[in-house]
Amino acid sequence: MADGQFPPPRTHTNPMPPLPPSTAAAAASAAALQQLESLLPRLSTLSHYKQYHARLLALGSLGTCPPLRARFLDRLALSPHAAALPHALLLLRSLPAPATNDLNAALRGLAASPQPARALLLLAGRLLPAPAPPRPRLDALSLSFALKAAARCSDALATLQLHAILVRLGVAADVRLMTTLLDSYAKCSDLASARKVFDGMHVRDVATWNALLAGLAQGTEPDLAISLFRRLARTYWELPPREEPNEVTIVAALSACAQLGALQDGLCVHEFARTIGVGDNVRVRNALIDMYSKCGSLNRALEVFRSIKLEDRTLVTYNTTIQALSMQGHGTDALKLFDEMPEWIEVDEVTYLAVLGGCNHAGLVDDGRRVFNSMRVPPSMKHYGAIVDLLGRAGRLAEAHDMIMSMPFPADIVLWQTLLGAAKMHGNVELAELSATKLAELGSNVDGDYVLLSNVYASKARWADVGRVRDTMRNNDVKKVPGFSYTEIDGVRHKFINGDKEHLKWREIYSALDDIVSRISELGYEPETSNVLHDIGEEEKQYALCYHSEKLAIAFGLISTPPGDTIRVIKNLRICGDCHVVAKLISKAYGRVIIIRDRARFHQFEDGECSCRDYWTTEIVNVAKEGLRQQQRMTGSSTELLDARPTMIALSSFTFSHDPRQQANSW
């Protein structure tokens, strides 16, 4: 059958005629159906699917054999072929009376598609043109697929509505469905609701625990994730019935440790993984590489990498290890590993991001360009971000700007921030102004942008312009991104926020900082106050700078560990230029190795030098990146919506199986 040659869609006003009641015909049809059934698993090309569809039509089986029809629809909707899903929807539309399983097949396919929001539209009856065919009853499976879709487009409102519907539908005791619900809340960044669902479940299994654990780990609560993991691990030693943690538990827990840079916890999770016998699992090992690398132990990370047999390594194994080398500034090694990847592993966009990052951190500009030019996948915004940073940082501002201009899509906020940072670094007023203009157009209103622009003006002594930027800041209610740092002492994490006095020992810490400043002043330290944004006096500026969270963490580390011990600090943003200078001087004055992991990479300070060779000290504040990404995920997934209204899934439009009065009437 040629493309698009289906009979016109049937509606409830134009139903499929019933087959004649002939026993001979029925027998023949039964044999044909059996044959079709055995053919189902072997369908692969779109042509196969169309031929199959044609045969179902010819046999009249679309109406008489709903189970086969639904299974066919399910396979069709999930087929990777681009035209398969639209075809499945066409088929669904042609059914005079779709069954629950037909709907579920389409929901499943849409939920897994690049536009998951369309699954919600289908559920709300807004994907089928009027007059819509009668809609089938929903079951737990329908909601499971819909929740998956809601999670994939971070639609918190849809998750809430689906929660209401599943309660009304009487399936709120279904462990799998409730786990999906929990997961959806977590993926929509509503961790409070995810926890409530967890707490309200009378029966849980390991997947339920894992869903909450992963949600906390990847959200804003890695500390809670580790507590939850401890709770789960404890039950392992109890008598059955108990939860059996598995490799998924381990991967999620390692992810929390990686985010926190919690080496002690990470080592415990590794030990526990061996105890429960999943220490050899590749995904566990991939997560171990990441955990060790983010905890600053590149050696342990590489040890795990080498322990994975060549044939067991996956794309993620390489991506993670290349990223580990990149973060430590080992760009040449990252490139080498990239070149050594077995040819049977197809590289992806993450591989390129890791390699380009490695070139960037090591200042390998030409290698980076070469890699970018030889990319085997179309470069995304992030790849352009990496190459623009690479070129801009190296002072090749014109090339960086050309790169932005040559992109097949308009630059986003982060990209202009990158160019602005580069313009600041190299004192290019024109590009700084251009970037700032674009940032204003795009609605960015974060302190870092203004600071960079005002610094460029200040470097050219254009004080009137500096004042203008400050006025704009005052008028615009500028957002500030709170910077914080952690340091771990004897397995306990201490968190510091800029200028905070929450720590029990804050007096000692501040007095230690005063000592530090006077001691490194003898080595020639002068505070670099131009980085402080507030419109405040010089003395206050020094004060604000002096108590950056990483300085508090270093000072605390210095007074809490024996002389000679390495001080490790983790920071959420990029380290500022002044803190970088201070860390170098402390490492010299106090004979300490200081390792700071910032948003982008590791800095290892030793004897007055940093492993980044001062190539990586600008203070671009890549704020709101998470929020931005989420926003892009949502809008990206909604581009093909019929309209921009939120998908309201009206409770009143459903029939509920436990209500006999409504059950009889299937719309």
Added chain:
DNA sequence: CTAGGGTTAG
């Protein structure tokens, strides 16, 4: 028959 949880990312 068809469902849930996982690592890498400017």
